Amino acid sequence: MKEHYKEDAWSIIEEGFHAEMQKSSESIFSLGNGRMGQRANFxxxxxxxxxxxxxxxxxYYPDKTRVGWWKNGYPEYFAKVLNAANWIGIRVTANGELLDLATAKVSEFRRELNMKEGYLHRTFTAELPNGIKLKVDARRFLSMQVFEAGLIRYSVTPLNYSGExxxxxxxDGDIKNEDSNYDEKFWAEVTRETGNDTSALIIRxxxxxxxxxxxxxxxxxxxxxxxxxTSIATEKEKYVENLISVSATEGDEIVVYKYAANVSSLNHDKSELMNQAMQVVSRCSVDGFDEMLEDQKNAWAERWKMNDIVIEGDVAAQQAIRFNIFQLNQTYTGDxxxxxxGPKGFTGEKYGGSTYWDTEAYCLPFYMLTAGQDVAKNLLLYRYRQLNKAIENGEKLGFKAGAALYPMVTMNGEECHNEWEITFEEIHRNGAIAYAIYNxxxxxxxxxxxxxxGLEVLLAISRFWSQRFNWSDHKKQYVMLGVTGPNEYENNVNNNWYTNYIARWTMQYTMECMEYCREDSGFWNEFIQKTSFVNDQELTQWRKIVDNVYEPRLEGSNIYLQQDGYLDKEDRLAEDLDPQERPINQHWSWDRILRSVFIKQADVLQGMYFFEDDFSEEVIRDNFNYYEPRTVHESSLSPCVxxxxxxxxxxxxxxxEMYLRTARLDLDDYNHEADEGLHITSMAGTWIAVIEGFGGKRVHDGILSFDPVIPPQWDSYRFNLVYRNVIIRVGVSANGVSVKTESDGELEILIYGKSHRLTANNPINVER
Amino acid sequence: MKEHYKEDAWSIIEEGFHAEMQKSSESIFSLGNGRMGQRANFxxxxxxxxxxxxxxxxxYYPDKTRVGWWKNGYPEYFAKVLNAANWIGIRVTANGELLDLATAKVSEFRRELNMKEGYLHRTFTAELPNGIKLKVDARRFLSMQVFEAGLIRYSVTPLNYSGExxxxxxxDGDIKNEDSNYDEKFWAEVTRETGNDTSALIIRxxxxxxxxxxxxxxxxxxxxxxxxxTSIATEKEKYVENLISVSATEGDEIVVYKYAANVSSLNHDKSELMNQAMQVVSRCSVDGFDEMLEDQKNAWAERWKMNDIVIEGDVAAQQAIRFNIFQLNQTYTGDxxxxxxGPKGFTGEKYGGSTYWDTEAYCLPFYMLTAGQDVAKNLLLYRYRQLNKAIENGEKLGFKAGAALYPMVTMNGEECHNEWEITFEEIHRNGAIAYAIYNxxxxxxxxxxxxxxGLEVLLAISRFWSQRFNWSDHKKQYVMLGVTGPNEYENNVNNNWYTNYIARWTMQYTMECMEYCREDSGFWNEFIQKTSFVNDQELTQWRKIVDNVYEPRLEGSNIYLQQDGYLDKEDRLAEDLDPQERPINQHWSWDRILRSVFIKQADVLQGMYFFEDDFSEEVIRDNFNYYEPRTVHESSLSPCVxxxxxxxxxxxxxxxEMYLRTARLDLDDYNHEADEGLHITSMAGTWIAVIEGFGGKRVHDGILSFDPVIPPQWDSYRFNLVYRNVIIRVGVSANGVSVKTESDGELEILIYGKSHRLTANNPINVER
Incomplete structure (x- = not known):
């Protein structure tokens, strides 16, 4: 664990230039506005x-699949997050010498990601190899209001030099993805233009x-x-430049404002792109950097009003939770x-695709309860729109009659992952998509x-499960063979308890939802026709399965077994591991990991988390006490649960302990991989750890409840939720809980199990 | 199944030109002499x-590993069979028009692989696009005596044309492997030379x-x-040519003799290669094509004397067995x-590497009993020489103290496979290497x-097994988790019966061998020192394991279960499969194959084959009757067992039925893949099917025995064996068995369980 960045409630601050940390810092200081993003490259x-x-x-880009050994069913392409044109570039030379922090003597280097106001600020003094000292102050942001605009204010003051x-x-559009399977460049030029103070490039x-x-x-x-x-314009293939020479006297502050736009054919006619981009940069230059930065601050202030979590008495925790919330908002705005x-949002290329089960399992609650119902619904509709492709994907794997297997990783609904034990077998993802509808x-x-x-999606997923279970003549129950559970440190196992459980649950829930929808006979008839649903036949089979799903258990205990073979493993605890061998995924061969009892991320416990009402506290405790000591938390999605x-x-x-681990995962780089990008989706898990963990927020039968606890390290904490259009502000201290709203209307809520009526501007205070 | 080639006892014959079959025929008509090989390219x-x-x-070439997702433990390289310089090329033009069978009208096309005499013969008449008709007669062979020489006699007769x-x-050395992970060329030029009638090229x-x-x-x-x-010499990078223009009159027969050599730094100083190659081609040209073809015929006649299997009354079976024996001799001579x-010998690139467990499990018996003890010993020594690398490979996967895991695929002892479920888990290969020593x-x-x-190898393998088993507190037995058995249609399973069995057997056999070797105290002390063998400690642990290995069984029956989860699968039989969906590996997604009961190749039955004496005939029959109907034989190694x-x-x-399937696998192209090369190693299985199957050959306590049966389709069959330096000739007909030898010495043999003394020129005849 590194503690590299300064603790601060509202900012991430790096002091001193650390070349060895640059790639990590590029991730940490990333900017985004939900439509585009930029690593903190210089x-x-x-x-x-x-x-x-x-x-x-x-x-994105459908990169041709690269595998060692092809398996039937692999997709042809892997949709890659695409590194697009570099728009931030300002090459600086003084007296012919290039400013390059790798060759200059750097002092007073400081950078700050101002999360409150949504901008990046970097200052330093560089002594070039020719002795010239330049003081630089660079600020930039991606506008939260003009979502295609990026603005840079780049100030240079020569300290000991007068001259050009x-x-x-x-x-520069001639760039490559680091992650390119066949080392190809993904972009070709369409056209380019340069003027005296403007340039533009269209690439495809x-x-x-x-x-x-x-x-x-x-x-x-x-x-x-x-x-x-008067600039000198340079054009090359996929490259445009305005070169400006400025006569400066020692102490002069030269500021270059770079107003940039990234506009895409996703949102505009191809023929309109050049116009559109020019309009954006014109508008920005008219409004100017300072005014637009004011707008930016206001936009972020609005967001923080709904999103912020305040932690008193623990700056590290405070900084971390804001970092998580900030990055989530930079990644997705939901409109x-x-x-x-994407798992790395706009902070790196790794993993490709943009949609994993993380969205449904982790991110949905965050956006639903901070950005509201419409945003949450957009996340559900995303999957609904891709239903046909999920059914096609099921067909490709031999499933029939409208059975859908949603892809492990996707951009456009098509599977783009290619690791058989994941692509074909980590099918619990289908369950998370059903669960999200329920949630x-x-x-x-x-x-x-x-x-x-919703019902169409549920039907298609249930159809998949009904075909994926098979009857075991031996066990006289329905079993599910050859799956990979959330714990990816076991592959191709039989009867992963979590998968069996969520599969059965999906079928039950779908049947309940059918009961509800059936009452609308107009809808129901249309639905039956559209989906070719054969009521009796399918439901009879489902009921047979639902009543007879095998659940692996440790006899004589409350423990549900992660999978059939778990008990045959050599039993060890994570605390007994040699610290030199952790994380084990960087030190052990893959087969050794698979054979071990060590768990990458919540698996049985993921099920206890989703379906906690189905289990007594004793059962949950027993399972937690059994699995937690065997969990190495080498997935970012683990500690929050x-x-x-x-x-x-x-x-x-x-x-x-688990909260800190999830909250500061990237800031403290627990898994030595922040250089590849941030763990965006798990940041939603951090938020869940506060709201549902410490805050004890639950919903039962439409009633919102809180059972807050407070970590002894904290003086107090506050968070906000929007629930059924009521904005709820919760404060927790060692002494008690306060809940208030400014919204109209009345809401019944439970605090520590006792019912209260919440109305506007009438705080409820409950002592612990 | 295609029946494309003419049935003939001694030759493979194709009549008519079939462009769509050309790639397959290139494999079928391949030539080799154990040192080099050549597909039947034109x-x-x-x-x-x-x-x-x-x-x-x-x-070979260590090609950089290509995988979709890297797993710890993967090797950096995959050793590729290397497509070397094309030495057969003779570009023919008549009146400026190129002879190219893809553009000419081809008639009277016939090719014959003369297996008796070891050469390839092709004749055809081609009408070029310009109307010129050429009659061509091309013969070539790779010398079995001058093992670096290849000879071509290429005859052209213009039928309707007089002129140049x-x-x-x-x-041409500027060639590529079709199988190149990153589309690179593997060869660079060293030097080249051209003269009037000679050319040479050295590439590296x-x-x-x-x-x-x-x-x-x-x-x-x-x-x-x-x-x-007078030729025109052309040189380009990695290319040399002698262009010869001949004035011909209609009906003239022009013959180009091309004497070629391939000499490598494996056998000569790099500085000597050019000399050496020139000596080879000189010698060949002095002896001449016809004389060397006579030598070739004699060399093959010698081989056939020991190798041949004669089948009367079934030409298809006769042709097939000779094809198998011929290809085995072309691939490896054992000196x-x-x-x-290699699994494809010199007939294709696929699979890479040269050594799989096929060598020990299938090929050793063939070479041992036809080419003799020295050749067999060379095959064992090959592994002994690679022991240190096998120990390194074990260390890489976390094993200790001299535990060896031999690679799944290798050229030089280093693992070069990269599919975790195979590379790390198909570890039964280690057992086959131990079994080969025993055999x-x-x-x-x-x-x-x-x-x-031998004992060093056995110790290192036993050490591996002793670490690879783990104690299951649940089963109170030693289990082996996360393996892939011979049936590669199940991956990462627990307690593959075959693997557990051969692992335990190895440890037992090693202990027996230690008892034997311990008597030579000089050897033993040195052995202990060299291997750091800690007698008491290690053997105590081994014994604990050997006495407590878990064997999965079907309760209430004689059936050993292929693995722990086998009974949970949906039970189906291969005969119930839709023929349209076979082979399933070309029609089903990988996960579906894994979940199915269908077996790629003998697995439990492989164990029954290796260790048949450990089981009653009833047990073997019950297991055969259980597994055979669930086996789809989509591995070439399956039907023979x-x-x-x-x-x-x-x-x-x-x-x-099984014999025909193994024997004519490539000739009839059962698995639609002959174009990629032949299944060389499984050809040894075909031989085993005759000798040990129909011939019922066994060895017990040093005594050779035969219990022959004869398929009703055959009139009689004869085969030869060399056993402890005695050449034994066995003939079987419906009436009885005849066994004879011309060798000196006396041998006790059993026929149908009765003892006989075999002496030179005193045939034993036994009625059935």
Missing amino acids: EEDYSGESLLGNYVGGV IEFGCYI TKKLDFHVCTAQKIVLTKNGENQTF DARLNI YIKHTGDSGYLMEG HSVIASKLGMEEKAY | EEDYSGESLLGNYVGGV IEFGCYI TKKLDFHVCTAQKIVLTKNGENQTF DARLNI YIKHTGDSGYLMEG HSVIASKLGMEEKAY
Whole structure:
């Protein structure tokens, strides 16, 4: 664990230049506005280690699958998050010497990700190899209001030099994905243009033909005065540049404003892209950097009003939770149902695809309870729109009659993963998609969604499960063979308890929902026709299965077994592992990991988390005490679930340990991989750990309840929720709980099991 | 199943030109001499579909591993069989028009692989697009005596044309492996030379720096008269050519003799390669094609004397068994312990590597009993030489203290496979390597081999097993988790019965061998020191394991279960499969195959075959009757084992069905993949099916025995064996068995359980 960044309630701050940390810091200091994102690459040239990353939401590339050994059923393509044109570039030279932090002597380096106001700020002094000292102050942000705009204010002050300073403001589309299976470049040029203070470049993806226009407009000031200039325009294939030379005297502050736009054919006619981009940069340059930064602050202030979690008495925890919330908001804003929440968001290329089961299992609660019902519904509709492809995917694997297997990883609904034990076998993802519908209705009361697509999705998933179970003549029960559970440290196992459980649950829930929908005979008749649903035959088979699903158990105990063979493993505890061998996924061969009892992430416990009402506290405790010591938490999705359960069980120390681990996973780089990008989707898990864990938030029969605990390290904490259009603000201290709202209407809530009526501006205070 | 080639006792014959079959026929008509091999590519240019293949034994390329998702423990390289310089090329043009069977009108096309005499003969008439008709007669062979030489006699007769005919005799080293992970070329040029009638090219592999010199010497005749000529020499990078123009009159027969050599740095100093190659081609041209073809016939006659199996009354079976024996002899001659038997021999690139467990499980018996003890011992020594690398491989996967895991696929002892469920888990291969030592000693009586390396290998393998088993607190027995058995249609299973069985057997056998070797205290002390063997400690642990290995069984029956979860599968029989869906590996997604009961190849039955004496006939029959109907035989290694067991059980129809399937696998292309190369190693299985299956050959306590049966389709069959230096000739007809020898010495043998003394020239005749 590294503690590299300064603790601060509202900012991530790095002091001193650390080249060895640059790739990690590029991830940490990433910016995004839900439509595009940018790693914290430097504007000026940098010859040190770096992962360039500029991502335009919804623009991806179907890279030809690369495997060692082809297996039937693999998809032809893997949809890659696409590194798009580099729009931040400002190459700086003074007296012919390049500013490059890898070759300069760097002092007073500081950067700050201002999460409160949504911008990145970097200052340093660099002594170039020729002795010239430059003081630099660089700020940038991706506008939360003009979502296609990125703005840079780049200030240079020569400290010991008078003469020419050159600024090469460029857009470079000749870039590569680090993650390219066959080392190809994914972009080709469409057209380019340069003017005196503007340039633009349109490039297109070689497959799927996405077009993206990236444009810039340059404004120059010296000591605060606007400067006119004559630039030298350079054009090469996939590259445009405005080179501006400025005469500076020692102490002059030269500021280059770079107003940039990334506009894509996702949102505009291809023929309109150039126009559109130019309009964006013009508008930005008219409003100006400072005014737009004010807008940015206001936009973020609005968000924080709904999103913020305040933790008093623990700056590390405070900083961490805000970092998580900030990144989630940078990744997805929920107003475009074509987008989703990639596991690395806009902070790296790794994993490709944009949609995993993380969305339903972890992210949905966050967006549903901070951004509201419409955003949550957009996440459900995303899957509904892809239902036909999920059915096709099922067919490809031999399933019939409208059985859907949603892909493990996708961009457009097609599977793009290619690891048989995951792609074909980690099918519990289907269950999470069903669970999300249930969870959405539970929170919003919007049962009507069933008739807007929900029931179709449930039917198709249940059909899959009904075919995927098989009767075991030996066990005289239905079994599910050859699956990989949430614990990916076991592959191709039989009867993963979690998968069996959520499969059975889906079928039961689907039948319940059918009962509800059947009452609307107009809908029902149309539904039957559309889905060719054969009521009696299918339901009879489902009921037979539901009543006879095998659940592996440890006899004479409350323990549900992760899978059939779990007890045959050599029993060890994570605490007995040699610390030198952790994380085991970086030290052990894969077969050794698979044979071990060690669990990557909550598996049986994921089921206890989703379906906690089905189990007594004793059962949950016994399972937690059995599995937690065997869990190595080498997935970012693990600690949050453990934290929630630990809170419920009153194990506050464990809950806090797990919370810190999830909250500061990237900031402290627990798994030595922050350089590849941040763990965006697990950040939602961190939020869950506070709200459902410490806050003890639950919903039963439409009633919201809280059973808060507080980690001893904290003085107090506060969080906000929007529940059925009521904005609820909860404060917890050692002494008690306060719940209030400014919203109209009346809401029944439970606090520590006791009912209260919540009305506007009448705080409820409950002592512990 | 295709029946494309003519049935003939001694030849494979194709009549008519079938472009759609060309790639398959290139495999079928392959030539080899144990040191190099050549697919049946055409000498003249061919623009149709073709897989060029020229392979030089022992020369390989470590291609960088390509996987979709890296797993810890994967090797960095995959050793590839290397497509080397094309030495057969003779580009023919008449009046400027190229002879190319893809563009010409072809008639009277016939090719014959003369297995008796070891050469390839092709004749056809081609009408070129310009109307010129050429009659061509092409013969070639790879010398079994001058093992670096290949000889071509290429005859052209213009039927309706008088004028110039050009022969571009070339060597092309600028070739690619079809199987290249990153589409690289593997060869670079060292040097090249051209003269008037000779050319030579030395190329080297870009990794490992193997050098291969390919040389040619051209001799020309017209109507049988030697012709002097002046050639135009062309040189390009990795390419040399002698272009010869001949004036011909309609009806003239022009013959180009191409004497070629492939000499490699495996056998010569790099500086000597050019000399060496020139000597080879000179010698060949001096002896001449006809004389060397006579030598070739004699060399093959010698081999057939020991190898041949004669089947009367069933030409298809006769042809097939000779094809198998011929290809085995073309692949490996056993006099170079650095070489081994690749699964495709010299007939294709697929699979890479050269050594699989096929060598020990299938090929050893063939070579041991036809080529003799020294050849068999070379195969054992090959593994002994690679022991250190097998121990390193074990260490890489977390095993300790001299535990060896032999690689799944190798060239030089290093693992080069990269599929976790195979590479790390198909560990039964280790058992086959131990079994081969046992089998060798059983047949030869050469227990001394234990002290020449055998015991070291056994110890290292037993150490591996002792660490790979783990104690199950649940089962109160030792279990082996996460393996893939011989049936690769199940992956990562627990307690594969075969693996558990052979593992326990290895440990037991090793302990027995130790008892034997311990008596030689000089050897024993040295052995203990060299291997750091801790007698008491290790053996105590081994004994604990050996006495407590878990064997999965079907309760209340004699059935051993393939693995723990086998009974939970949906039970179906192969005969119930839709024929449209077979082979299932080309129609079903991988997970579906894994979940099914269908078995790719003998698994439990492989164990019954290896260890038949441990089981009653009833047990074997019950297991055969259980598993055979669930076996789809989609591995070439499957039918032979089934055939042997069926013969033993008196199920002659089944035995014959399985025999034909293994024997004509490639000729009839059962699995639609002959185009990729032949199934060389399984050809040894075919031989086993005759000798051990129909012939009922066994060895017990040093005594050779026969219990022959005869398929009703056959009139009689005869085979030969060399056993403890006695050459034994066995004839079987419906009436009885005759066994004879010309060798000196006396041998006790059993026929149908009765003892006989076999002496020179005193045939034993036994009625059935």
